[in-house]
Amino acid sequence: xxxxxxxxxxxxxxxxxxxxxxxxxxxxxxxxxxxxxxxxxxxxxxxxxxxxxxxxxxxxxxxxxxxxxxxxxxxxxxxxxxxxxxxxxxxxxxxxxxxxxxxxxxxxxxxxxxxxxxxxxxxxxxxxxxxxxxxxxxxxxxxxxxxxxxxxxxxxxxxxxxxxxxxxxxxxxxxxxxxxxxxxxxxxxxxxxxxxxxxxxxx
Numbered sequence: 678x679x680x681x682x683x684x685x686x687x688x689x690x691x692x693x694x695x696x697x698x699x700x701x702x703x704x705x706x707x708x709x710x711x712x713x714x715x716x717x718x719x720x721x722x723x724x725x726x727x728x729x730x731x732x733x734x735x736x737x738x739x740x741x742x743x744x745x746x747x748x749x750x751x752x753x754x755x756x757x758x759x760x761x762x763x764x765x766x767x768x769x770x771x772x773x774x775x776x777x778x779x780x781x782x783x784x785x786x787x788x789x790x791x792x793x794x795x796x797x798x799x800x801x802x803x804x805x806x807x808x809x810x811x812x813x814x815x816x817x818x819x820x821x822x823x824x825x826x827x828x829x830x831x832x833x834x835x836x837x838x839x840x841x842x843x844x845x846x847x848x849x850x851x852x853x854x855x856x857x858x859x860x861x862x863x864x865x866x867x868x869x870x871x872x873x874x875x876x877x878x879x880x
Contacts, residue, residue, distance in 0.1 A: 743818025
């Protein structure tokens with residue numbers, strides 16, 4: 678072991694290692710579809726909210742620190758190294774739930790088995806942070822991301838309750854959206870006036 682976490686390579690160095698090697702280990706990696714110009718989580722494909730117009734890949738991936746973390750495959754506490762081959766970029770949520778693997782191959786399976794992140798979470802974080810927001814402090818990014826995920830989860834549960842007919846949840850979602858007509862739905866048969874000829878039509 679003998680290495681400190683301070684000796685870990687940069688996030689860009691980790692990404693750079695995988696750029697020419699990922700297909701043999703992570704054949705379905707998001708990079709296959711989008712390239713390497715947008716930093717992403719290797720497990721759920723969440724895109725970090727960074728400015729993609731920066732001058733180099735190193736700068737782009739460097740600005741993703743705090744949004745993405747360097748996760749050990751063979752866990753560092755169980756004897757894994759800090760070499761790039763033993764590290765992958767993961768979002769905070771995927772890293773948080775990652776077990777401590779003493780077997781690199783088992784960890785690779787964990788990463789490969791990840792499900793693409795909810796697209797609404799992507800929209801939520803893009804809107805909440807934006808590439809131009811410019812949060813320079815990685816620990817601050819971590820806190821913002823944690824808070825945003827808690828908030829997003831609350832909203833998901835609220836919308837689920839509202840769509841199942843919970844009137845209190847409907848009111849809260851309407852306030853959240855600023856739209857008193859939500860959920861918009863066509864009038865039911867008995868909602869139409871009797872004089873409406875369509876009301877008598879066979880559906």
